[in-house]
Amino acid sequence: MDSIGVLIPIPMSAYLEQELEKRFNLFKLWTIPHKTQFIKDHATSIRAVIGNAFSGADAELIETLPKLEIVASFSVGLDRVDLKKCKEKGIRVTNTPDVLTDDVADLAIGLALAVMRRLCECDRYVRSGQWKKGDYKLTTKFTGKTVGIIGMGRIGKAVAKRAEAFSCPIVYFSRTEKPDLKFKYYPSVVELASNCDVLVVACPLTEETRHIINREVIDALGPKGVLINIGRGPHVDEPELVSALLEGRLGGAGLDVYQNEPEVPEQLFGLENVVLLPHVGSGTVETRNAMADLVIGNLEAHFLNKPLLTPVV
Amino acid sequence: MAGSSSQETIMTHSVIHPQVLIIKPPPAFTYFESNFTQKFDILKAWESPLPLDQFLTTHAQSVQAILCRALTPVNADLLQLLPALKIVVSVSTGANHVDKAECRRRGIAVTNARNAYSEDVADIAVGLFIDVHRKISAADSYVRRGLWSSKGDYPLGSKIGGKRVGIVGLGSIGYNVAKRLEAFGCKISYNSRSERPSLSYPFHSDVCELAANTDALIICCALTDQTRHMINKEVLSALGREGVKVNVGRGAVIDEKELVKCLVNREIRGAGLDVFENDPHVPKELVEMDNVVLSPHKAVFTLESFKRGSEVAIANLEAFFSNKPLVTPVMDE
Numbered sequence: 001m002d003s004i005g006v007l008i009p010i011p012m013s014a015y016l017e018q019e020l021e022k023r024f025n026l027f028k029l030w031t032i033p034h035k036t037q038f039i040k041d042h043a044t045s046i047r048a049v050i051g052n053a054f055s056g057a058d059a060e061l062i063e064t065l066p067k068l069e070i071v072a073s074f075s076v077g078l079d080r081v082d083l084k085k086c087k088e089k090g091i092r093v094t095n096t097p098d099v100l101t102d103d104v105a106d107l108a109i110g111l112a113l114a115v116m117r118r119l120c121e122c123d124r125y126v127r128s129g130q131w132k133k134g135d136y137k138l139t140t141k142f143t144g145k146t147v148g149i150i151g152m153g154r155i156g157k158a159v160a161k162r163a164e165a166f167s168c169p170i171v172y173f174s175r176t177e178k179p180d181l182k183f184k185y186y187p188s189v190v191e192l193a194s195n196c197d198v199l200v201v202a203c204p205l206t207e208e209t210r211h212i213i214n215r216e217v218i219d220a221l222g223p224k225g226v227l228i229n230i231g232r233g234p235h236v237d238e239p240e241l242v243s244a245l246l247e248g249r250l251g252g253a254g255l256d257v258y259q260n261e262p263e264v265p266e267q268l269f270g271l272e273n274v275v276l277l278p279h280v281g282s283g284t285v286e287t288r289n290a291m292a293d294l295v296i297g298n299l300e301a302h303f304l305n306k307p308l309l310t311p312v313v
Numbered sequence: 314m315a316g317s318s319s320q321e322t323i324m325t326h327s328v329i330h331p332q333v334l335i336i337k338p339p340p341a342f343t344y345f346e347s348n349f350t351q352k353f354d355i356l357k358a359w360e361s362p363l364p365l366d367q368f369l370t371t372h373a374q375s376v377q378a379i380l381c382r383a384l385t386p387v388n389a390d391l392l393q394l395l396p397a398l399k400i401v402v403s404v405s406t407g408a409n410h411v412d413k414a415e416c417r418r419r420g421i422a423v424t425n426a427r428n429a430y431s432e433d434v435a436d437i438a439v440g441l442f443i444d445v446h447r448k449i450s451a452a453d454s455y456v457r458r459g460l461w462s463s464k465g466d467y468p469l470g471s472k473i474g475g476k477r478v479g480i481v482g483l484g485s486i487g488y489n490v491a492k493r494l495e496a497f498g499c500k501i502s503y504n505s506r507s508e509r510p511s512l513s514y515p516f517h518s519d520v521c522e523l524a525a526n527t528d529a530l531i532i533c534c535a536l537t538d539q540t541r542h543m544i545n546k547e548v549l550s551a552l553g554r555e556g557v558k559v560n561v562g563r564g565a566v567i568d569e570k571e572l573v574k575c576l577v578n579r580e581i582r583g584a585g586l587d588v589f590e591n592d593p594h595v596p597k598e599l600v601e602m603d604n605v606v607l608s609p610h611k612a613v614f615t616l617e618s619f620k621r622g623s624e625v626a627i628a629n630l631e632a633f634f635s636n637k638p639l640v641t642p643v644m645d646e
Contacts, residue, residue, distance in 0.1 A: 113440035165496035
């Protein structure tokens with residue numbers, strides 16, 4: 001298989017690269033000075049592309065690679081892959097569901113606790129010596145608060161399971177109501193936001209869900225509400241979010257994703273009611289290795305004509 | 314204005330409110346003062362210009378009740394100055410700042426807040442636990458310093474699901490922690506003064522054995538003679554290189570010098586601490602580390618907790634003054 005060309009556009013995981021190199025002819029695009037020319041020169045040998053949250057396979061890339069057979073994404077989100085185009089051309093697409101569900105859900109709760117109980121601020125308070133001068137002020141109780149979840153897929157359900165252990169009532173919005181769930185359904189995000197204290201974004205990024213968190217939703221969540229985004233940056237109208245936080249119209253936010261990573265709006269740096277993480281939702285050694293194994297497993301299955309492990313297209 | 318006018322104050326009330334002494338006001342009092350002043354006449358020692366012992370000798374000789382906080386020790390010296398004292402109402406759960414033996418000798422009852430704060434403390438324990446494993450505070454700092462753009466991705470954290478968590482002290486707080494962490498896929502086991510057979514978590518009678526069989530220890534127990542420095546070099550060794558320690562009990566349950574040494578030498582992976590041996594002094598080595606999360610003893614600092622704490626304190630005071638059984642007397646160890 002080591003003559004099969006696999007294109008990986010940006011660094012994702014040393015372990016993944018290592019395992020890919022053992023099996024395939026791996027093209028690490030970030031090490032190549034003239035990228036466009038390189039892709040043109042090697043177009044006919046590239047049969048697989050590795051995608052992730054930042055880089056996938058858009059229509060342009062797909063057109064440039066006539067021998068492309070499979071896009072294996074090192075992520076569960078496929079917003080960077082032109083799924084329609086792949087389907088048209090018979091290109092397989094795989095992702096990494098399930099293995100990262102727990103880590104992302106863990107982080108959602110971690111973010112909610114960090115924002116409401118001011119964990120990061122207090123850590124800074126101690127380190128700067130301010131504790132010697134006086135106690136930190138009161139923070140907001142998390143247990144018992146109503147948690148609203150947008151998207152009740154694997155991750156949404158996992159967030160609900162954890163929040164329930166804190167006696168949090170769960171309410172949700174989804175494309176369609178899920179009758180097997182015992183949680184209260186709201187038919188619109190604005191209604192959901194009006195009826196919860198902590199709003200968690202846990203749905204895929206699509207045309208429909210872009211800016212699903214807009215000014216109306218933010219205002220409905222309100223000056224005591226907390227937004228937790230573990231989805232994709234474009235789920236949120238970022239300038240609206242920033243002005244709401246600066247003006248006190250929104251109580252707080254825990255963000256793992258942004259409109260234009262790794263750029264994070266600097267106006268947020270001075271706020272004590274936000275927690276800003278550098279897209280670490282699945283960022284544990286164990287999970288990234290499991291994701292890499294799934295990518296490798298899917299590629300091997302494809303090139304050995306076996307059923308794919310986690311196909312989406 | 315307390316002090317010399319306190320006698321007159323009592324006389325001008327249409328109802329005679331029983332007197333309660335406060336040396337320094339606990340937050341539960343400050344935030345819910347009117348709930349207390351509706352029922353009691355508060356002798357506010359901290360508002361007097363007199364030095365404390367003079368104040369007490371002049372004004373507190375017939376005081377039967379004191380409302381105290383964790384930071385004001387109720388010891389033999391203080392008790393000496395309060396000959397009529399019959400009850401110590403502590404707004405904290407931990408009552409280690411009260412000399413219980415001395416109180417017993419003098420026939421003084423002691424009450425605490427019992428379970429008033431369990432949920433909020435459990436939330437902080439879990440928050441610190443997640444933070445240490447997923448490096449939340451460290452990564453937040455990284456982003457705010459502009460390093461994500463300039464230096465690249467933050468180093469990977471450690472998966473919480475599947476971790477074996479040992480709870481030291483399975484009281485109300487410990488139980489609340491266990492319930493929460495189970496939902497994250499953690500495997501719970503515990504060490505406590507006595508086994509709780511109604512719970513299915515594996516019990517270890519020896520805390521060292523617990524450490525050897527877990528990936529993280531969460532300290533939720535009271536500080537007593539038995540638990541002082543219970544988490545020592547041996548226990549930290551047994552926990553091992555990948556071990557994480559979280560403490561929401563009392564700082565002195567851990568041998569802090571040993572803990573610092575272990576962290577500096579990377580003999581354990583990390584720690585989340587809300588309490589220290591000498592609050593608010595934090596060993597400077599910890600301040601320089603990125604694998605620890607530090608919290609200024611504020612696990613109970615929510616409005617809801619202080620409301621509950623004030624309710625329990627008032628309930629105990631009311632019971633005392635009407636000769637009814639106390640609500641949350643501190644049990645003998």
